Amino acid sequence: MNITLIGSGYVGLVTGTCFAELGNQVVCLDVDKRKIDLLNSGGVPIYEPGLQELIARNAAAGRLRFTTDVQDAVAHGDVLFIAVGTPPDEDGSADLKHVLAVARDIGRWMQGFKIVVNKSTVPVGTADKVAQAISAELEARGHSPNQAGPQDGNIPSFAVVSNPEFLKEGAAVEDFMRPDRIVIGVPGSEAGNRAREAMRVLYAPFNRNHDRTYFMDVRSAEFTKYAANSMLASRISFMNELANLAEQVGADIEMVRHGIGSDPRIGFNFLYAGVGFGGSCFPKDIQALIKIGQEHNSRLRILEAVNEVNDRQKLVLTDKIIRRFGDSLKGRHFALWGLAFKPNTDDMREAPSRAIIKALVERGATICAYDPIATEVAKQCLAQDFAAAPELLKAITYSDSHFEALNSADALVIVTDWKSFKSPDFSEVKARLSEPLLFDGRNLYEPEAMAELGIEYYGIGRSNGHQESLT
Numbered sequence: 001m002n003i004t005l006i007g008s009g010y011v012g013l014v015t016g017t018c019f020a021e022l023g024n025q026v027v028c029l030d031v032d033k034r035k036i037d038l039l040n041s042g043g044v045p046i047y048e049p050g051l052q053e054l055i056a057r058n059a060a061a062g063r064l065r066f067t068t069d070v071q072d073a074v075a076h077g078d079v080l081f082i083a084v085g086t087p088p089d090e091d092g093s094a095d096l097k098h099v100l101a102v103a104r105d106i107g108r109w110m111q112g113f114k115i116v117v118n119k120s121t122v123p124v125g126t127a128d129k130v131a132q133a134i135s136a137e138l139e140a141r142g143h144s145p146n147q148a149g150p151q152d153g154n155i156p157s158f159a160v161v162s163n164p165e166f167l168k169e170g171a172a173v174e175d176f177m178r179p180d181r182i183v184i185g186v187p188g189s190e191a192g193n194r195a196r197e198a199m200r201v202l203y204a205p206f207n208r209n210h211d212r213t214y215f216m217d218v219r220s221a222e223f224t225k226y227a228a229n230s231m232l233a234s235r236i237s238f239m240n241e242l243a244n245l246a247e248q249v250g251a252d253i254e255m256v257r258h259g260i261g262s263d264p265r266i267g268f269n270f271l272y273a274g275v276g277f278g279g280s281c282f283p284k285d286i287q288a289l290i291k292i293g294q295e296h297n298s299r300l301r302i303l304e305a306v307n308e309v310n311d312r313q314k315l316v317l318t319d320k321i322i323r324r325f326g327d328s329l330k331g332r333h334f335a336l337w338g339l340a341f342k343p344n345t346d347d348m349r350e351a352p353s354r355a356i357i358k359a360l361v362e363r364g365a366t367i368c369a370y371d372p373i374a375t376e377v378a379k380q381c382l383a384q385d386f387a388a389a390p391e392l393l394k395a396i397t398y399s400d401s402h403f404e405a406l407n408s409a410d411a412l413v414i415v416t417d418w419k420s421f422k423s424p425d426f427s428e429v430k431a432r433l434s435e436p437l438l439f440d441g442r443n444l445y446e447p448e449a450m451a452e453l454g455i456e457y458y459g460i461g462r463s464n465g466h467q468e469s470l471t
């Protein structure tokens with residue numbers, strides 16, 4: 001099948017590359033010329049395990065190409081995927097300007113029948129707005145907008161489908177290639193039926209052993225995406241709130257996690273307490289759903305609390321550091337392991353490390369940070385965060401080695417749960433730190449083991465270690 005991805009970021013690039021891997025002819029379009037030039041010269045603008053090799057293989061095989069030419073890209077695809085950003089507007093609602101700009105581009109250039117598939121995360125009702133924007137452009141071209149029936153020849157007609165994406169960064173290729181489910185919302189029309197059949201064929205390779213596709217109406221599909229992210233984020237904030245209470249009552253949240261996760265009705269996934277959730281999805285999607293609720297006079301109190309708990313949780317580790325050292329951290333130096341919002345990515349959007357670094361540096365501390373992948377992206381993000389006080393940026397240095405970052409630090413602060421942090425040589429850690437002190441924002445280690453090693457250890461919601469001395 002001929003497929004076009006409009007928007008070549010995390011979702012567009014991964015989706016396009018994976019469809020090419022399955023034998024489709026794929027064009028990835030982006031307005032960002034630097035991104036397309038980089039892709040055309042063999043580079044990859046994001047870090048995602050396995051992606052670089054897949055892109056190289058499919059580009060070499062002639063199944064995957066990159067362009068900034070809208071007319072060419074729209075002409076190529078029988079199926080046109082919209083995979084552009086839907087960032088939060090000032091009031092928290094999803095900003096649809098990129099999605100609607102793409103819809104207008106499609107309307108401006110399309111010929112014949114096109115299946116327009118929205119993969120961006122969007123509020124319920126967006127497919128209707130996309131259809132209206134395409135129709136308005138067709139009318140301007142002198143065509144009567146027609147979404148109704150199967151057409152022949154070059155008379156433009158279309159169906160707008162919702163196909164939300166559920167991949168996780170850091171595991172995007174794996175998630176896309178082995179989806180738990182494929183949600184497809186199709187309109188109830190003849191064009192919709194045609195789109196449904198095309199989507200069934202396109203996704204057939206994912207359904208060989210059992211059918212993972214859930215066909216539904218468009219609005220339910222749009223809503224499903226927000227519902228999934230809200231549920232997952234709620235679990236995390238719930239566990240973080242319980243973790244903070246566990247410290248007060250002398251319970252250990254890791255024991256509690258095992259105890260409740262073993263109930264199949266609850267399950268183990270997304271129950272890890274930590275320094276809060278970040279990334280480009282949970283924070284913005286929860287804001288957007290809260291806003292949708294407000295607009296429909298249906299306040300979402302649980303989600304309001306999920307956000308509030310998360311904002312607070314990003315500073316829980318800093319609070320522990322302040323309780324240990326006092327409010328002024330002047331003259332204190334910390335090693336910080338992990339900048340990205342989660343492992344296996346260089347994405348720094350809403351990363352808890354940004355809030356933690358800001359809080360420490362504003363209190364006079366200096367920091368040496370290490371991240372296996374995200375350092376360069378982090379430098380740019382932190383420069384923005386400290387734009388109003390650029391002199392504070394000097395307090396942050398970076399190391400290429402997680403051990404060197406420890407040199408002469410008053411404590412090690414762990415923010416991201418990269419695998420390579422899980423079993424460090426603790427004798428080396430102790431030898432390099434000026435005192436054996438560890439603040440673990442991801443509960444990577446056991447308090448008892450740390451005590452045996454002579455390391456003063458503070459986790460999130462851990463009963464033993466030294467929590468009592470902080471309360």
Ligand SMILES: NC(=O)c1ccc[n+]([C@@H]2O[C@H](COP(=O)([O-])OP(=O)(O)OC[C@H]3O[C@@H](n4cnc5c(N)ncnc54)[C@H](O)[C@@H]3O)[C@@H](O)[C@H]2O)c1
Binds near residue numbers: 032167
């Ligand atoms: N990142 C994820 O893990 C993830 C997962 C599932 C869903 N989503 C959703 O998918 C959408 C895209 O997210 P992303 O992380 O890939 O965003 P991104 O910012 O990485 O990529 C979006 C790309 O779209 C391009 N773009 C913007 N306007 C354009 C236009 N008019 N024509 C062509 N290209 C244009 C941008 O230049 C950018 O390269 C969002 O709605 C997001 O919520 C993201």
Ligand SMILES: O=c1ccn([C@@H]2O[C@H](COP(=O)(O)OP(=O)(O)O[C@H]3O[C@H](CO)[C@@H](O)[C@H](O)[C@H]3O)[C@@H](O)[C@H]2O)c(=O)[nH]1
Binds near residue numbers: 282
């Ligand atoms: O038990 C957990 C699980 C995750 N996190 C944090 O939650 C955030 C999000 O993690 P994750 O969901 O793994 O990454 P994302 O790439 O943001 O993926 C989410 O957002 C995507 C965009 O909508 C969806 O497609 C995915 O299904 C959804 O998991 C990160 O900061 C994690 O550290 C926790 O604190 N505890």
